Amino acid sequence: MKREITTGVRSATAAGRRQAPLAAVVPSFPLPFTTVDVVIFTVLDNNLSVLLVQRPDNRDEPFPKAWALPGGYVDIGRDEDLAACARRKLFEKTAVVSPYLEQLGSWGSANRDPRGWSATHVYFALIPSQGLALAKGANAADVGWSQVDQVLKRHRLAFDHEAILRAAVERLRSKVEYTSLPAYLVEEPFTLPQLQRTYEVVLGRSIDKSGFRTRMLAADFLDEAGYVEGESNRPAMGYRVRDRAVPVVFPRTFSPRHQE
Amino acid sequence: MKREITTGVRSATAAGRRQAPLAAVVPSFPLPFTTVDVVIFTVLDNNLSVLLVQRPDNRDEPFPKAWALPGGYVDIGRDEDLAACARRKLFEKTAVVSPYLEQLGSWGSANRDPRGWSATHVYFALIPSQGLALAKGANAADVGWSQVDQVLKRHRLAFDHEAILRAAVERLRSKVEYTSLPAYLVEEPFTLPQLQRTYEVVLGRSIDKSGFRTRMLAADFLDEAGYVEGESNRPAMGYRVRDRAVPVVFPRTFSPRHQE
DNA sequence: GTAATAGTGTCTCTAAGACACTATGCT
DNA sequence: AGCATAGTGTCTTAGAGACACTATTAC
Structure with a gap:
């Protein structure tokens, strides 16, 4: 956490594209x-x-x-x-x-x-x-x-x-209601029950299994990655997200009935 | 735009509540x-x-x-x-x-x-x-x-x-899909057609009148404010938002059919 | 009357909620 | 067999979309 003292002058590289580059400025007023x-x-x-x-x-x-x-x-x-x-x-x-x-x-x-x-x-x-x-x-x-x-x-x-x-x-919980963000919280490959548990942990409430699976599979952002054993008695299909760069946005939130 | 030179020392007022107040610090490294x-x-x-x-x-x-x-x-x-x-x-x-x-x-x-x-x-x-x-x-x-x-x-x-x-x-357009933000863009009292036009201007596309009215009135965030004349042939009901402090969040976006 | 805009009614569709059901593998 | 968990099917509901319809005013 200790911050080293740096003595360099402000860099103004690659700036001022459409004009003669200005020299870095030494401020004459206190900065936050x-x-x-x-x-x-x-x-x-x-x-x-x-x-x-x-x-x-x-x-x-x-x-x-x-x-x-x-x-x-x-x-x-x-x-x-x-x-x-x-x-x-x-x-x-x-x-x-x-x-x-x-x-x-x-x-x-x-x-x-x-x-x-x-x-x-x-x-x-x-x-x-x-x-x-x-x-x-x-x-x-x-x-x-x-x-x-x-x-x-x-x-x-x-x-x-x-x-x-x-x-x-607050931001995380609200986005989890309508995005695939929890997929970033579980190691791949993950099963749908694992993903659902992650949603439930973040939201602090349980979600209906059927609706959850329908939503996840209908969004078409997961690729099957073979069965995963050991998590429970019955093996479950493992999945990886197709494109980790962008989270998926669902058209509605979970449980619109209870929210205003 | 010209910035006056202020010479004051950093203020540390009302800080360090649960400890002896620390003196303001003069930085030993360059600040952005x-x-x-x-x-x-x-x-x-x-x-x-x-x-x-x-x-x-x-x-x-x-x-x-x-x-x-x-x-x-x-x-x-x-x-x-x-x-x-x-x-x-x-x-x-x-x-x-x-x-x-x-x-x-x-x-x-x-x-x-x-x-x-x-x-x-x-x-x-x-x-x-x-x-x-x-x-x-x-x-x-x-x-x-x-x-x-x-x-x-x-x-x-x-x-x-x-x-x-x-x-x-981008942020404005995406929030307008599911909030009452455009109500901040029109002078009160406004009519529902005026509000709808504001939505349409921000979103850059037209919205169905019936669904729009149903959504606005069902959200129960508008108070009637008497008929407004002069906008068109037929007078329209004017409205004011009940609580300007907080925008309303609707349970769905407009036009979920077209968006991913 | 006609034109123009305000406002309503009806039908369909999507996707969620609730919940009962079947399937598979372990002991 | 019995249990635990994976996965499916069916019915209902909220609310949006499409669009035809009625209502009220100016001219």
């Missing part, structure tokens, strides 16, 4: 801090879980020992853009390379960080839990998965990270 | 620039339109004379948070106080601004066109409404504002 935070979700033991890191036990740092979302300052020397910065922070914690990554929004205000006016750009990532080994970086003890429900009930997260986590969960 | 841009939509003469400002004709400024979205640097002395900054910029251009304002996302990279690494937080606003007088500030000639379709076809906007505008239009 710019950070990127990542809300990394997975499903662990049938619980929606989020990756948290513990802040250093150092009185000079804000929120010492408190748990926080992984993130940190944008490094204008290393990060080409915001998404690259988010991918870097994700990889540093999980060694996962190409997950589902979506921009959630930004939070910026005078007092969210005691060190001064700061704005954070927040991304959320979905990764399957199997085969996941947290990066054994400097401080593995400071990183861990927590159940989202527990975190929102008990812990007090650093900064405004509780509000950010709530927004991320 | 932080800006806020606003995509302001209205419907003008049955065309979805966006407010653009012309950049100064000054060789020292990037993209001189090019059209751009209204926006600028966050002023950490004046702007309490990002949304307040967006509201300020909206008011400076349109004198509109409390429109529909939603965060669209953020764009940040090393080369989107030739002056250096910058990140912009983008909001989009919906305002009714009637009774709208552009703020007669310093430079009224530099501000104006443009049809979105024309802008995306002909103009070359400054910075990455064309990509931002495309994202804003």
Whole structure:
């Protein structure tokens, strides 16, 4: 988490395409801090879980020992853009390379960080839990998965990270109602019952089996990948998503009867 | 657009609630620039339109004379948070106080601004066109409404504002399929035919009258406000939205048959 | 009366919800 | 055989789409 001091001048490469390039500008007014935070979700033991890191036990740092979302300052020397910065922070914690990554929004205000006016750009990532080994970086003890429900009930997260986590969960749940996002939370090949359990874990309620299967198969985004044994007595068909780049959008939400 | 030089120290007020307040920090590494841009939509003469400002004709400024979205640097002395900054910029251009304002996302990279690494937080606003007088500030000639379709076809906007505008239009169109957002684009009281025309203008296609009326009235978010005459031969019932704070979400999109 | 727009009624279709049913493999 | 889980079929319902119909005003 410690940020190295970079001494380079602002780079203005490849800019100003239709005019003479302008020199990088040294600002004459104070700038906000710019950070990127990542809300990394997975499903662990049938619980929606989020990756948290513990802040250093150092009185000079804000929120010492408190748990926080992984993130940190944008490094204008290393990060080409915001998404690259988010991918870097994700990889540093999980060694996962190409997950589902979506921009959630930004939070910026005078007092969210005691060190001064700061704005954070927040991304959320979905990764399957199997085969996941947290990066054994400097401080593995400071990183861990927590159940989202527990975190929102008990812990007090650093900064405004509780509000950010709530927004991320809300966005995830609402999109899960009409997209195939949970397919990014299970290892391939997965069976339809496994996928359905993932939906149910994220949504926190059960879904009718018949309707679920009809919807998934009618959307025509899954390829059969042979029977998978061992999950239960009867083997089930395994599936892979045809195009992992784009999640599928269904024409309706689940359970429109209960929602306004 | 000229930014005054502010000399104040970073404020750390009301921060560090559960610990001794930390002093504001002077950064030891270069920071990106932080800006806020606003995509302001209205419907003008049955065309979805966006407010653009012309950049100064000054060789020292990037993209001189090019059209751009209204926006600028966050002023950490004046702007309490990002949304307040967006509201300020909206008011400076349109004198509109409390429109529909939603965060669209953020764009940040090393080369989107030739002056250096910058990140912009983008909001989009919906305002009714009637009774709208552009703020007669310093430079009224530099501000104006443009049809979105024309802008995306002909103009070359400054910075990455064309990509931002495309994202804003995409977000608006997709939300209009299943929300009451167009109600923010017409002056109250409005008739259902007026509202339907607004939907059709934003979506760029016609909608069946019967289904439209059924959906709007079944959602139970409109209050009758007496008959409105003069719009056509036959007077039509005028409506006001019951709660302007929250748009209505419909259970399905329009025309699910044609979309994937 | 006609023209123009406001507003309604009817029929069909899609896809979800509920739930009973069959199928397959383990012990 | 009995159990657990995989997978199917059938009936109902909500709400959209298409489109024909009636209603009210100006001229």
